[in-house]
Amino acid sequence: MAVDTAFNMAPVATPFFFYMLSGIMLIGGILVITRKNPVHSALALITVLLAQAAIYLMLYAPFVAGVQIILYAGGIMVLFLFVIMLVNIDRAAKERTFNSQWLVGIVAATALGGLFVAVYTKGNNIFPEHALSVIENDNTQKVATMLYGQYMFAFEIASLLLLVAIIGAVVMAKKRI
């Protein structure tokens, strides 16, 4: 049976794909914040999310990759675009892209960069030497067991939060009537 067969296709050119996808993500990320047209920004963001999904796939996490595509690229970003299209883009495009908070932005970026550098230089030992061997086929079941076993409480809390958000949205929308 195909399901039970171990996935024995050897990964090909892993570093190449990793760097390629990372490059795409970085370029996409820069485009997101530099494009004046919000629709272009949103499309760049979609590229980033898709590249991210591909990296998840490389990490033997197909379920997360699939959910990433469905929820972010297919769902949330469509709603983003939906809202962007409803506002007047001609007016938005004329306004200055960068506002006065760029100082805060630089501080935050420096802090984050510092953190990355610190982790890279000092924190090598917190990562395992070799990647854990993950069986791809079990991935979805593993996620399910984790969510509904070990992290049941957190999962339920998250769903409750979402429920509250949905009800809030409905109440706000209903105000009109």
Next chain:
Amino acid sequence: MIAKFKSTYGSGIEPLTYAGQNYMVVDRSLIPEILQILRNEEQFDYCVDITAAHYPKREKQFDVIWVLYSFSRNERIRVKTQILDGESVPSSVPIWAAANWLEREVFDMFGIKFDGHPDMKRILLPEGWKGYPLRKDYGILQQDNEWVQINLGIESGQ
């Protein structure tokens, strides 16, 4: 009904009949009052048509005609008034909403203005057209050459 009107308004009203159809010629000054009464008291609640006719040889060049119908009486009546060229008629849009486009068409075709009409502009012909086609002095082949040349980019529409 006609008799009652006659007694109230005297010489301002001339009731007539032709081929079994009643109509009355009303003085221009009595028009608003008569139409109001016809609508409110005599139950002529349906304004069938408003139109006009042009008689260039008369002093009062235009006939304006209201065709009215009463659902409760199943009866038609025409009200007719004569006006001078350039004279306006009170709009009957407040009395019958249907008069809106009908009056616009009369304005479009004859150049008769209706006072108090919410949107007195041409309806069938384009805005900016010169001349009123249904006047007798407007030839059947006549057109607003200037308008045609500017807006359509052709020498003539014929």
Next chain:
Amino acid sequence: MIDSNSSLSHLDLETPEKPFLDANELVINMGPQHPATHGVLRVILRLDGEKVLGLECVIGYLHRGVEKIGEHRTYTMFNPYVDRMDYVAAVSNGLGYCETVEKLLHVEAPPRAQYVRVILTELNRLASHQLWLGTHALDIGAITPLFYTFRDREEILKIYEKYCGARLTTHAFRIGGLQYETYNGFEREVKNFLSFFRPKIDEYEELLTTNRIWVERTKNVGIISAKDCIALGVTGPVLRASGVKWDLRKAQPYANYKNFDFDIPTCQNGDTYDRYLVRMAEMRQSVRIIEQAVEGLPEGPVMAKVPKVMKPPAGEIYHSIEAPKGELGYFIVSDGSTQPYRVRVRPPSFVNLQALDLMCRGQLVADVIAVIGTLDIVLGEVDR
């Protein structure tokens, strides 16, 4: 911007509706080239999202000056022109014109001519309603009824073609009666058509009447009350769907209609679905009328004594008939010459179209399509 009138308390068209949250209102130009405006009607829609805040009709793209032409043609010569107004119901136009001129001339068409006129006019009503049904359903997205109705309309057109040689703009009637005696087998063919057509109405109804989507798309869409109908001068099936039992064929019978037994179908809600039902019922009534007319078709001449050169005495006449779209009136002023001094046509489509704004307020874009379809306008008649 909007054709409106504030002073009628129940017709509050003046107050412009504001879009939600000061959102930009979207102005959409529907037509003059648009698949659903049934010709060259241009509708300027002001939208908030998909909700209609108001609309303005721009008409006149098909204006040919029919009334002006009438003043320059003799009474007989003008007869074919009227067919070009409501071209899907050309026979009705002709009937109205011929009867009006006959009244001016103080003649009456002989009984046989009257009966044939009724048959042809009612067939025309069927053809007009079929065309309406097909295009209306097409607008709402049902593409199949169009082909069914065109298939059956073809049979009517064949009868016309055989009778007078033309299919659409027939010029079937003459002032004073008919030009031609009916052809051999006319009665049989009309009867055959009736027995062919009766089950077809059921077929249309089977496709649409209880179709859930059709009902949802048409119920409570474009509601107009009887009061508003009368105020706006709306006549025909639209008025009857609002609950007013008024039909000129009964109210002021012309052309022998008083001899026929038929009902005036009415509905109460005045929405698009009711107008659909009323028209479907009218088709059945028309079939009834034609049946009686064919059964009782009298023998005799088909042309009254009319002078070759018509010079009606000076005077003026307003006469109207119940065209498929509503009251079709002719106001003719004669000055005693061979040409009418003034011809005025009171087109039902033109007056009915005024109600579009009222009927579409607060509805969605998709409903505008349905309402334009349900008003059953013909732009040739609106613009003349």
Next chain:
Amino acid sequence: MGHDLMGQLVQYIQSYLSSDQTPGAAGNMFWVLVYILAVFVGLSIAVIAMNWLERKILAHMQVRLGPMRVGPHGLLQPIADAIKLLLKEDIIPAEADVAIFWVAPFMVVLAAFTVFIVVPFGPTHAVTDMNIGILFMLGVSSLSVLGIVMAGWASNSHYPLIGALRSSAQMVSYEVAMGLAVVSAIVMTSLNASGTGTLSMIGIVQAQQEQGVWFIFKFFPLGLIAFFIFAVAMVAETNRAPFDLAEAESELTAGFHTEYSGFRWSLFFLAEYSAMIAVSSIAVTLWLGGWLRPFPNLLSGSTWDLIFSLFPGVTFLFLAAMCFFNAVRMPKHPFFRIQTIGLAGFGVVLGLIGLVMLVPAVRIRVQDIFWFAAKVATFMYLYIWYRGTFPRYRFDQLMQMGWKVLLPMGLGVLILTATAGLWPSIQHSIWHP
């Protein structure tokens, strides 16, 4: 040396033939490429055939003949259309956002075609078997809405924009109900000894094989309701009648692709039809037993196996016979000579295919694909039938149906399916606390 390499290559190619896996799972790159090519070509042919069939069937429903001029019974009409579309001027509106206007149709086509790498036409007839197969299909097909939104926005025109807004709202809404229906089918796959379900497309069909029932009949009527929800949602997902609001001709002229013409427009067309086939494949896989032949348990045994395996060849022979019959019936007139020859030639081709399909070795490999295609074709016919019968929903009614009818129904069915699946253990815990 060279001979050795050739031998290795041949061996490499042959090594897959006896495999019971998909080429992707077996890691055989050659066959992966062959399968991708086969799926691509097959899909293109299916879209072309679908184009012709839709016009013909719709025409016959509407008492007319449909295309009759190009080729016998209009058989070459789709090809003529394709040539026309390719030769047409490619118009890009002056005010359009050119880059996005370019990318949008490719995005839609890409999304519509990519999903087919996991569609199982048979236990070994799929490009690959992903263990998140169904998730992959839903995810990638949800990307096509991005292409539609991009197309509508980039055209910089009102009608396409409204069309794009409508279709994006519609597709996002119906994806929810669709997902719930899919989940309730996936829950059914876990009713085996180990108690673990699967998301793999092949695994889902195999689960139906093991449980001996198509999921549409499982826990009657729960499976049927879930299938119904999916069947409605999938029509909405593909923007087809009666949910074709995004391209409602009478309202929005042509919706999101109003400004497109020529080749780019044909890409949208291609994507629409392949998306229809894709969602139908999902429905077939999840509820109608995928490649399984009808009544595998009731009519089991080698005799029945033989009879059912003859079906594909016989079907093609029947079609060939139809062609010959109609060729004979063609009017005997020089004007129709080419048409008659063409129809007979088409019949010969079909007949040859049918004969090849009767060869035992081919028969065994092809029958799965045949049953799968037959089931998908049923859905395609339904699509056409809907289009011929139903008026169009209005937008608010569509949303109401998605959120207020299908979504609660989907949730309810999911909960009930889960309860029904767990019922033995629940019962057990009630009686033996």
